[in-house]
Amino acid sequence: MSGNRQVSRQPRGDATRQAILDAAERIFADLGYAAARLEDVAQLVGIRRPSIVYYFAAKQQLYDQVEADIFAAMHQFVLERMAGAGDPLERLLALLDAWLDFLVQRPTAARIIQRLVADLGPRGDNPVRFSETALRDIEAVVAEGVSTGQFRPVSAMHILNGIAAGALFYVCNAGQMGQTRAYDPADPDELERFRAMMHVLARAAVGQEAR
Amino acid sequence: MSGNRQVSRQPRGDATRQAILDAAERIFADLGYAAARLEDVAQLVGIRRPSIVYYFAAKQQLYDQVEADIFAAMHQFVLERMAGAGDPLERLLALLDAWLDFLVQRPTAARIIQRLVADLGPRGDNPVRFSETALRDIEAVVAEGVSTGQFRPVSAMHILNGIAAGALFYVCNAGQMGQTRAYDPADPDELERFRAMMHVLARAAVGQEAR
DNA sequence: GCGTTTCTACCTACACGAAGGTAGATTATC
DNA sequence: GATAATCTACCTTCGTGTAGGTAGAAACGC
Numbered sequence: 001m002s003g004n005r006q007v008s009r010q011p012r013g014d015a016t017r018q019a020i021l022d023a024a025e026r027i028f029a030d031l032g033y034a035a036a037r038l039e040d041v042a043q044l045v046g047i048r049r050p051s052i053v054y055y056f057a058a059k060q061q062l063y064d065q066v067e068a069d070i071f072a073a074m075h076q077f078v079l080e081r082m083a084g085a086g087d088p089l090e091r092l093l094a095l096l097d098a099w100l101d102f103l104v105q106r107p108t109a110a111r112i113i114q115r116l117v118a119d120l121g122p123r124g125d126n127p128v129r130f131s132e133t134a135l136r137d138i139e140a141v142v143a144e145g146v147s148t149g150q151f152r153p154v155s156a157m158h159i160l161n162g163i164a165a166g167a168l169f170y171v172c173n174a175g176q177m178g179q180t181r182a183y184d185p186a187d188p189d190e191l192e193r194f195r196a197m198m199h200v201l202a203r204a205a206v207g208q209e210a211r
Numbered sequence: 212m213s214g215n216r217q218v219s220r221q222p223r224g225d226a227t228r229q230a231i232l233d234a235a236e237r238i239f240a241d242l243g244y245a246a247a248r249l250e251d252v253a254q255l256v257g258i259r260r261p262s263i264v265y266y267f268a269a270k271q272q273l274y275d276q277v278e279a280d281i282f283a284a285m286h287q288f289v290l291e292r293m294a295g296a297g298d299p300l301e302r303l304l305a306l307l308d309a310w311l312d313f314l315v316q317r318p319t320a321a322r323i324i325q326r327l328v329a330d331l332g333p334r335g336d337n338p339v340r341f342s343e344t345a346l347r348d349i350e351a352v353v354a355e356g357v358s359t360g361q362f363r364p365v366s367a368m369h370i371l372n373g374i375a376a377g378a379l380f381y382v383c384n385a386g387q388m389g390q391t392r393a394y395d396p397a398d399p400d401e402l403e404r405f406r407a408m409m410h411v412l413a414r415a416a417v418g419q420e421a422r
Numbered sequence: 423g424c425g426t427t428t429c430t431a432c433c434t435a436c437a438c439g440a441a442g443g444t445a446g447a448t449t450a451t452c
Numbered sequence: 453g454a455t456a457a458t459c460t461a462c463c464t465t466c467g468t469g470t471a472g473g474t475a476g477a478a479a480c481g482c
Contacts, residue, residue, distance in 0.1 A: 016431080030331055034246035037467065051432050053469070111329045118325035120241055121386045121393075131387040157394070158408050165380035166373040173372055175332045176342040182332075183368070197369050197416060204415030205408060223451085224457065248441065262458050264443070 017055045019045045025066045029108035032115050033063055067116075070109045071133055077102045078137055088145030089206065092159075095141055096202055099134075100167040100195060104185050110171040117168075135160055145206060152207030163201050170194050228266045230256045236277045240319035243326050244274055278327075281320045282344055288313045289348055299356030303370075303417065304410055306352055310345075311378040311406060315396050321382040328379075346371055356417060363418035374412050381405050 023044035027036045038059055042049040056062040081098035085091040103110040113130050122129050138156045145151035174185045183190055234255035238247045249270055253260040267273035292309035296302040314321040324341050333340050349367045356362035385396045394401055 029329075032243055032245060032326070032329070034243060038469095039467075047431095048433060049468090050434085050470085054431065057469095059468075114329035115243070115326060117380065117383045117387060118240075118243070118322045118329070122389070129387060129389075131384055132389060132392075135388070135392065154408075155404075157388075157392070158405060161380040161384055161405070162377040162408055162412055163373075165376045165384075169328065169372045169376035169379075172328045173342055173376075176328060176340060177346070178333070178340075178343060181343075181346065181368070193366075194369060194372070197365075197373055200415050201373055201412045204411050227457080249443095250441075258457095259459060260441095261443085261460085265457065268443095270442070 016045070016047070016051075020047075020052055020055055020062070021066060021069060024062050025070070025108045025112070028063060028066055029111040029115075038062075067112065070106075070112060071130060073106075074099075074102050074109065075133060075137070082141075088141060088148060088150050089203070091141045092138075092145065092202060092206065093199055095137060096163060096167065096198055097195065099164055100170070100191075100198065103167055103171045104191060107171050107174075107185070110168055114168055114172045131160070134164060138164070142206075150206075154206055159202070159205055162205060163198060166194075166198060166201070224266075227256070227258070227262075231258075231263055231266055231273070232277055232280060235273050236281070236319045236323065239274060239277055240322040240326075249273075278323065281317075281323060282341060284317075285310075285313050285320065286344060286348070293352075299352060299359060299361050300414070300417065302352045303349075303356065303413060306348060307374060307378065307409055307413055308406065310375055311381070311402075311409065314378055314382045315402060318382050318396070321379055325379055325383045342371070345375060349375070353417075361417075365417055370413070370416055373416060374409060377405075377409060377412070 020041065023041045024036075027040045027044065030036075031040070038049050038052050041062075042052055045052075052062065056065065078095060078098040081101075082091055082094045085094040103113075116130055122132075135156055138159055142151065142154060142156040142159060146153055171185045174183055177183070185191065185194075231252065234252045235247075238251045238255065241247075242251070249260050249263050252273075253263055256263075263273065267276065289306060289309040292312075293302055293305045296305040314324075327341055333343075346367055349370055353362065353365060353367040353370060357364055382396045385394055388394070396402065396405075
């Protein structure tokens, strides 16, 4: 059979596939890979477990796709937000803001990344790593700022570990407090307070604190 | 230190018990609770699996004990390190240094905490929570600095999320990079560079960036 | 237009391995 | 010889992956 198939593809299967990915992101974020059951995902979607296998051959593949989608979306989000900024400091702050906003609006992604960082080194078959991607994004900006003399010589790794980590924590830690201290990371006031502090820290890190 | 109630009891079992706890901390840190197998722990200790059950009735109890030991040791470590400091800023830096040093010398604890923060709210039966404990420690110091006017009004939560998170990341993230970028968090040079940056951030956060 | 066929998107049922926990025997220690 | 410590062997549960089936839509032949 000579192939002439996908002219106007809009099978309802695509919607199901996306629903499975959404549900899986939620379940993997809540429970972690090992504790997450395909049964949970199926229930959230409203289908039976083997139907998931129809779209994703194995649990690991489903997870890998969830992770890949998160990285892609995050990287894309960062690029869009940085498009307007020219000044290195401005670009650095835009980058950090992008991370913060992305994680706040998609806390499941934050928790998946949080778990990822706890794991041991990269799995062989999954070359896409959060920290690598994130580091590359940051390195470009930092290198520019340092080369123009606008930043003090500072390692991108330190910015990542010292500041970007805060954005993750801000989101993940919200649910960790008791009722008295719990906060909503998406609350505009709360978010802007944290953002302001993150900017202060970033300026301090690159040596632009009060100049 | 740890409970030593029965006076002339066989120390042999106590040693095994501790060996199990040490091995379990390692395995739980590496794999997370769900993926960790008691078989792995037993193998690391050099005993058979049911022998673990002789000391800990169930996997969950073993894990809870590991977690409790970590929190106790960390809190103790912080108290000792802060004993000498009087000035609020000095005390804050001592607290952060204590966290950093504790996590660096016990990276398994760092990874367990990292996973913990990814989980949803507190489990009912396990009242001891990292973030609660850590926050209480920090709140005392921050409240003092703010009341004396030495700190700008800043929330302890922000210090926790913005700065303490960095220490965790610094340790956990070390193994996440590719071979080219991997670093050893315990390397003295590396550690002191990160510590210096953390101090800069802390001073900036409380408004003491340049003294 | 209408039967036939094929494909999509699900389903039920089951087989199999993996892991936690249990029972009771066995060895070491005093 | 009693008690602590560890073992072997077994049971049970649970979750994945697989095999195979079915309703309905789309494509096809005439």
